[in-house]
Amino acid sequence: MKISDFDIYHLPPLMGMFVDYLEDECERLLQESPQFTELQREDHELMDEYPFLNMITDSNGITKALDLNYAETEALAKFCLVEEDINCWKRLQMYLLGIAHAMGIIELLKLD
Template sequence: MKISDIDICNLPPLMGMFVDYLEAECGRLLEESPQFMQLIREDHELLDEYDFLNMITDSNGITKALKLNYEETEALARFCLVEADINCWKQLQMYLLGMAHAMEAIELLKLK
């Protein structure tokens, strides 16, 4: 089983609270990174400048064919790269946070 196979909507309440805590802590730590915040700013600037990006990220998805010019195609490519970078940062931070908690648990077990 992979971590991506876990449906967090069906976790027991205590485990759900732990996941919420981890996500909040991960977000707090990432907000301290100037590089990550630059990616977030760039993401928002692209969304503000190009309306079709909002249509793509909307929960309804793309409802009509897109006819993009060169500039819009470049913006879409940049947006995809920025989104991928943001997700990589989040995944890495979550991994590091999980490893820190695992190491704390190991140290507590050594004490007993």
């Protein structure tokens, strides 16, 4: 099996477990970041204050037209920015974790 045979949707069971481990490890590391936890707090506050945001993030999607007032439109814009920041932090943490693992593998492969 070649690396090109893998994709995120068709992983062998052991590799799928490793991806789950990586996601959990990234989440654990992110929870240690005050900036990240502040973004999560802000995200949850917006969702609590503006229930229509839950409908947007629901896996069923939007099931009816939204008629938003100015404050709700501002909240939606803020929510999108916060969500993007959260996702950026997650991608960066996954990248850094990947680098750490790659460096470990390189160390193991070094020949003296």
